[in-house]
Amino acid sequence: MSYTIVANWKMNGDLAFFQSYFKAFHDFKFPQNTDVIVAPQAPLLSFDTGCAITLAAQTLSKHASGAYTGELNAEILTSLDIKHVILGHSERRQYFNETNEMVQAKAAQAIANNIRPIICIGESLKAYEAEETCSILEQQLSEAIPKAATADQFIIAYEPLWAIGTGKTPTIEEIEKTHHFIATKTAKYGAVKILYGGSVKPNNAAEILSQAHVNGVLVGGASLKPDDFQAIISAVR
Numbered sequence: 001m002s003y004t005i006v007a008n009w010k011m012n013g014d015l016a017f018f019q020s021y022f023k024a025f026h027d028f029k030f031p032q033n034t035d036v037i038v039a040p041q042a043p044l045l046s047f048d049t050g051c052a053i054t055l056a057a058q059t060l061s062k063h064a065s066g067a068y069t070g071e072l073n074a075e076i077l078t079s080l081d082i083k084h085v086i087l088g089h090s091e092r093r094q095y096f097n098e099t100n101e102m103v104q105a106k107a108a109q110a111i112a113n114n115i116r117p118i119i120c121i122g123e124s125l126k127a128y129e130a131e132e133t134c135s136i137l138e139q140q141l142s143e144a145i146p147k148a149a150t151a152d153q154f155i156i157a158y159e160p161l162w163a164i165g166t167g168k169t170p171t172i173e174e175i176e177k178t179h180h181f182i183a184t185k186t187a188k189y190g191a192v193k194i195l196y197g198g199s200v201k202p203n204n205a206a207e208i209l210s211q212a213h214v215n216g217v218l219v220g221g222a223s224l225k226p227d228d229f230q231a232i233i234s235a236v237r
């Protein structure tokens with residue numbers, strides 16, 4: 001299996017942080033069959049990591065171009081050779097009112113510009129406790145993925161909202177079961193890559209990555225420390 005390990009720095013890290021972070025990767029031995037991607041704040045996307053890690057944007061506009069002050073379009077990302085964008089992260093949904101429909105429009109923009117969206121889905125604690133995870137995810141999948149997309153054009157990241165930044169995760173059995181469910185529901189697109197996100201740490205990464213339907217992880221907090229992120233990448237082995 002090939003793996004994708006993604007770091008979401010969120011609104012953290014300046015240029016000095018970027019430079020010292022990637023210096024720590026100069027002698028790092030990357031596992032085979034593994035893409036490692038870091039999503040920093042947008043102005044850092046024009047800098048070189050100096051290692052095998054590529055960069056991703058944390059969002060983009062659903063519009064192609066024009067009078068949308070403050071937005072970032074797919075075209076500028078393509079011109080910087082950016083190949084991935086995180087879309088529909090729960091923080092975008094919660095604080096910036098992003099809907100599944102908006103995520104779909106953004107994903108279509110990305111795909112049209114040869115950028116692979118990492119589409120985030122996940123249930124709230126209330127939905128989890130009410131055992132509504134599958135129906136919530138099914139709706140997110142059907143509304144957020146562009147209809148004509150194929151499996152090699154996008155990635156799904158399953159991130160239970162209650163696991164993000166909390167130190168809590170579903171059980172390993174729940175993660176595998178939910179990923180299997182997502183794989184079944186997206187089979188019409190082909191074999192879709194499905195990442196797990198939410199409190200991935202050096203001490204749980206190996207177990208999560210060993211599950212049959214887990215193709216990688218999306219890491220927030222732990223990705224800000226190069227040592228921790230390296231331990232998570234190495235857990236692929």
Ligand code: PGA
Pocket residue numbers: 008159163164165166167197198199200218219220221222
């Ligand atoms: P976390 O964040 O690893 O800090 O839980 C994950 C995410 O928000 O993508």
